[in-house]
Amino acid sequence: MLCFIKQNRKVKIRFAILSMFRYYNKFVSIEIGDGLVKAMYIMSNAKESRLIDFAMIAVNFRQGRNGIVKAIKDVLQKMQINSKKVRINICVSGESVVVRDIRWPQMNDIEIRKALRFEVERQVNCKIEDVVFDYYSVLDEQIDETKTRLVLVAAKKNLIENYIGLLSLAGYRTKLVEVDTFSLLNCFYLNAPENVLTKTITVLNVGMEVTNIDIIKGKIVGLTKDAFVAWGNLIDALPKDVVLDFNNISALKGINGSNDIYDLCIFIVNALFNQVRRAIEFYENQNSEDSVEAIFLCGRIAMFKNLDKYLQNLLGLKVTIWNPIAKLKYNPKLVKKEILQKNALMLAICTGLACHRYFKINLSPVNKKIKESAIIGIFSKNRKLFLSAAAVCVFLFALWLLLFIHVQIKKADEISLKTKSLRLQKISAELNELNSVREILGENVQIFSKVFLHKIYWSKKLYEINKFMPQDIWLTDLYLNNVSAGHEKGNPAVAANSLQKVMTLVIKGKVYCENNDKMLSVINQLVTNLKDVPSFSNDFSKIALIRSSRELIGESFVMCFEIQCLFK
Known part of the structure; x- marks a missing residue:
């Protein structure tokens, strides 16, 4: 819920209420007309409607009924409508549809429906078994309180079954059947200018x-x-x-x-x-x-x-x-705006079928209003009892709502405090980490400053090494120990190792003589020469042979050596 992340108390309450009561009806509508099959998928409530998808396909009337079925199937498959989960709203029109304005004395719904059975036969001129009808009551202030104003909507059953059959052949089921004139009005009340x-x-x-x-x-x-x-x-x-x-x-x-x-x-x-x-x-x-x-x-x-x-x-x-989709919201990434706006004027009925319905007319053969009328009859007999019970329920619900909002706000505050605590812990850990890195960087700066302080003497030292090197020795490598090997974040022990390695000059070479003693003597002579030359040895605290080994080259043996010079 959005109110959980707001800091202002009033905003929390408002979003808590909205998130509890916001509800969208989801409808898919089909309109067959103008040589086309048009379909829309809309989520709506009394305040707004959102278009999820839209498609339209021309009907091949040369194929007759099969052409209409194919167009219905193609347009719904294009929108990826699941035939097992979604039912379709359709509308009917024509001479077999009758809409009449009736004014009768005051009646309840059961009496109205009984009286309408005779009125329908008179208006449609057909047996009641062959007709599907529905009605809605008009709340007209100009009508006397002792009278009832109704709008009767009736259609021949074979017309309704024909439209339902088209959907059934396409593999889909019908949710409701409406008259196109009321679909038009439902759309108008949703998208009309308020004035x-x-x-x-x-x-x-x-x-x-x-x-x-x-x-x-x-x-x-x-x-x-x-x-x-x-x-x-x-x-x-x-x-x-x-x-x-x-x-x-x-x-x-x-x-x-x-x-x-x-x-x-x-x-x-x-x-x-x-x-x-x-x-x-x-x-x-x-x-x-x-x-x-x-x-x-x-x-x-x-x-x-x-x-x-x-x-x-x-x-x-x-x-x-009048633009029938003027107030219809949609995502331009999902619905092509150019095609939608180009065909907007002929989408009124299709939009009204799938949006919030101000006029709830349903001509499907199984009409739920028959069951609803019985419930309304029971209510009319026990009106005072039901009103008292409703008042108590409203009071209890309001009390529960206040408690619920209070609890949610407390939870939101707890979540906010936990979030801040976690942030502080994270910042503290990052500061500790930065301090350790800072120490490591300081040590490395000291190391490099000591190394680079001697850079102007390297050419001289190389000259001295070469000058005092015995005749039977040749150098194979000369380097400082690798600094990056010990440069690991947050590890002071390794950093200390790194300090020793960087301050070490390593001289590697090979010597060839008649025997081992002679070769060791030549290597020791080189170490002695380096120690005895002040211009070279003054920069080092220790010069020593740390490793020697024999190596076979061809048919002769040579001795490899490694001399380590530690900077002061």
Whole structure:
């Protein structure tokens, strides 16, 4: 925990609390749309989201269902997602999905779910066994306390099973199934500018096949609508070298020798405009005291130039390009920034599927809310008892928390003291070591000063040795004992040895005569000559033969000798 290494008491408490309560949900999402399979791996909580990995692969629709399965498998393998450990979030859309705003008298969750079974059959026009549905309660202050406002989300079971089957064929399991319009809103609440969350706005996600239109005010969803505008037909018809610019649509005239592409573009843009205008008018008619103030635009088609300005002129409302990953944190070493930013506008739904969920809709066949409703029913019957127990638990937890923080701070202080003690011990040991090295260096300096003090006399001494050397002797070596052999850190005994060796001049040579006695006599004569010459012997306290031995060279014997001269 970070608080253990801080010295300030307040900082310790803050980091202790954060380290206990910080928690991230980890989700992997798949979005199939815009001719692509997009996948994101995100760690998130209510305050921030971190992108771990991202990938997208084009779908080969010529292979039909197998092409989609292959794209899903390839994109998840590219991200190295473990199929045994990780479950995938997916979203659905289309005409088989129904989203309705319902206002009923006040009910508990069990009563709501029972009543919804009849409402779903009426709204979807299908047997309840063939439908998967979920809902969430809207906390709207404008609604009377005696009423309940719900948002019902339902989809045909075969549509859900189809998407789950695609993942299953790719070798992966599903965690939750969401409707793309709520994935869009989850992303918007995570990445929207803070100053717009109190206004009534429209979030517009313009995709190749489906356009999501969401009108919200704060955290209340006023209207959701999916418009099926076939932008894919226009994109397929555009030549590859033509860049679509909505400020200059007239440039499409005459392409391929006709105005077909221009007419198609005008038709599709007008279809989008009409769908958005009708949705806004419907909302404003239902909420006479409220009106839409701005539009936030994203989606693959929003990547074309000046679509925002074109819609702004048509609708008479401010249209802003919205970046769905504006507040998403990521490591540039793990995620390629250029590719991510280039495709940011079409990642809203995929991001919303994997980030913190403000709207918790799950259309997977096994819905956990059925079990949750029974628990909520028990709670509603024994509300006072549970509230009292909760108050006691909160008090005990707060008491435990204070004790825990106090203990952790004490531990941190102990660790800090131990650390300082170890540092002082280490510094003391280093000082002792430096002092011993200092003594050794002082001794060596004395040794070298004594040696170098005599350097101007060496040529003279060599001359004298040569002058008084008998005729039958020749020198083989002349040196001072090696200083570095005794230069060992922290060993005064060896350093003392080093002092004796450095002050020793060694003369080595060989002599050849008729017999051993003659050879020893010649060597002794050399030693006597060196002692008798004051200019040579005055610098030495002792000159002596310390070693002699016989050596066979060819068929004759010679005597090797070693004379040692100790400096005063």
